[in-house]
Amino acid sequence: MTYQENFQKWADFADLPDYLRRDLESMDEKTKEDAFYTNLEFGTAGMRGLIGAGTNRINIYVVRQATEGLARLIESKGGNEKERGVAIAYDSRHFSPEFAFESAAVLAKHGIKSYVFESLRPTPELSFAVRHLNCFAGIMITASHNPAPFNGYKVYGEDGGQMPPHDADALTTYIRAIDNPFAVEVADVEAEKASGLIEVIGEAVDTEYLKEVKDVNINPALIEEFGKDMKIVYTPLHGTGEMLARRALAQAGFDSVQVVEAQATPDPDFSTVKSPNPESQAAFALAEELGRQVGADVLVATDPDADRVGVEVLQKDGSYLNLSGNQIGAIMAKYILEAHKNAGTLPENAALCKSIVSTDLVTKIAESYGATMFNVLTGFKFIAEKIQEFEEKHNHTYMMGFEESFGYLIKPFVRDKDAIQAVLVVAELAAYYRSRGLTLADGIEEIYKEYGYYAEKTISVTLSGVDGAEQIKAIMAKFRENGPKEFNSTEVSITEDFKAQTSTAADGTVTTLTTPPSDVLKYTLADGSWIAVRPSGTEPKIKFYIAVVGESNEDSQAKIANIEAEINAFVK
Missing domain, CATH: 3.30.310.50 (Alpha-D-phosphohexomutase, C-terminal domain)
Known part of the structure; x- marks a missing residue:
């Protein structure tokens, strides 16, 4: 179909909600073409697009179509997948809760159980929930660190990792077979909540996640001595990190965490930043301000769905150095391997994973400790696949995985990037360098001097x-x-x-x-x-x-x- 035909199909749909009809009516020809010339496709991390009317936008009909495809995939399995169900979480963006419950309503129409979080939660917690609740799949409504006009839809497999290519291709085939997204049927959410087919979850899963995350830190004695009163500034950038990061840091023993309160409130417009991207130094403006006030050693920021973390560290001149994703990966890997070596807990078959576009510095660090580096394609699902392979073959012990785009995973009870885990390691790192009278900036320089x-x-x-x-x-x-x-x-x-x-x-x-x-x-x-x-x-x-x-x-x-x-x- 041409974009004009697609547009007309939407314009002719009598039950189109008013807000989407207004969107259609306000479109100029160029916008109309962009909104309807193609369908929003699944990429390395599901689908992501501008919120609004159109086949190339994200809206309730595109979400229903994607979920109908998932429901058909689940039905095709023919086992207990419908009973095992789907865990669903969402971030702080516009329409995130609506898209989450629309997804549950489509699944319920097929008799498929869903577990929907009561309020916003981080992506890594969704990955954890899939595993913890033994679900067949997971859905995360998020556009990660994109600007406010975007939202997205990620699908997770039963291992808690983003759906690998084979399953994603099968899902795409089912989605494409749905000619008319307006015809996708949905159940009544309130009725299915009452029946138990849609189950609302929350604090109990938080508690289980926080139990697991206790094992991320390696040296509690170090934290007790040097981390307890160390000033750390944290900002969730108006997103989901606020749900867990503060609690995780407190239970690890970091008692002097200062949160940027202006950014601790969920805000779909991300009003205090141009873009809620912790890769960008601009996102740290308020954190730097607070850091200077309290004399913080380290500043950490998580993106809206708390799967990526950005870090800034205090320098000798009192300014803050913004670390790259590769620098964070390098200093984490060095510390994790060194700390385990010193504790006598570094396995002989230790393995790290990284994407093919991430720094070789971490490969050099890994090799210096006798660990093996595995290079995988971009997309954390490929790191999750490696973890699965290590567990099945018992040939390697996973120590850490990372991507240069500020994504890290230390403990594999989650199978996607986990900024909550990363925040804990960064805090311990800062305590370690503090114990030596140094900063993280000094630590980076030490690594360069040793490895190049x-x-x-x-x-x-x-x-x-x-x-x-x-x-x-x-x-x-x-x-x-x-x-x-x-x-x-x-x-x-x-x-x-x-x-x-x-x-x-x-x-x-x-x-x-x-x-x-x-x-x-x-x-x-x-x-x-x-x-x-x-x-x-x-x-x-x-x-x-x-x-x-x-x-x-x-x-x-x-x-x-x-x-x-x-x-x-x-x-x-």
Whole structure:
């Protein structure tokens, strides 16, 4: 169907709610095209889009259609999956509670049990709930760290990880088979609450999660001595982190946590920040203000669904240093491995996992402790798959997994990024460096001196709408067909095409990659630096990753600047 036909189908639907009809009526032609030219698709983390009317927007009908697909997938299994049911959680965004209960209503129409949280909860708690309640699946209503006009829908498998490609493809097939989202039937929510088919959950699951999270910290004696009165500033950025982070820190023994109260209230408009993204230093403005007032050693921020964490650390001059996702991953890995080694609890088969676009510094750290690093595709579900594999084969002990995009998981009772766990480790890290008369900033410098000056930069280019999607395809095609042979006057020694599953050496030798197909290109240079390019799985963006290692910080930054200029010139 053309976008005009799709638009007309919506305009002709008599029962369309007034707020969606007003949205339709206010659309200019360009907006109309963008809202109806395609369907919102599942990416690396479910679907995410602007809230509003349209097939390429997120609204009750798109949510019903997705959940109808999930219900049909569950029915196709033919076992006790309907009784095991689906756990459902949601964040602080516009329409999040409505989308959660719409999902439950669709499932109930199929006789499928659901457990819906009474109020907003973090994504990692949803992952935990799927496992704890032995559900067949989970639904998380969130757009993570996107700006306020967005919302999203993530589906989890029975292991508590985001649905892996095979199941996600099957789900997509069921969803696409639903021609008319307006015809999806829903049960009466209040009636099904009374019948028990829709069960509202909350505090009992919180308690069980908090019991598990106690094991994240490694050295309670250190926390007792150096963490108890250490000033930590925490901000949930108007999101779900407030539900658990403060309690988790308190039970771990961090008694001097100061919360940015202006950002502790759930707010779908994220009024105090331009974007609720802890990757951005701008999101720390109020935390820095409070940090200076109380003399905080460390500032931590979680995004609206509390799966990502950002960190700033006090420097000698009194300013705060904003750490990159790779730096946080490196200092966490170093501490976790060192602390376990000192305690005599580091397993011989210790393993860490990271995405292929995350820093090799952590690989070097892992190897220095005799641990193995596993590289997986972008998307935490691939780390969850590795954890499952370790458990089934008993061949490795999982120590930590991370992605450069500020996602970390330490203990695998959750199978997705968990900012609550990460906050606890960052706090313990700060206490550790404090015990040595140092700061986390000093700790980063120590790592560079020991392992080399690794530096990374991610460049995200937003290309929206029909034209944008075509531009992204054209850029990927240009790299594939006529990719650079060198960067920064250094030869490309290996070109990996994860879509074609090939690794091509400079002499033309081709080997096969074992990872599942994914639209990613990675160029490794003769000096160990690398460049990767991939379209985002959740946003209309193309991403370029640059990773280098140099003799000094200045050397590394110069390499990055040169490579960035070359990428910009190549893309034009």
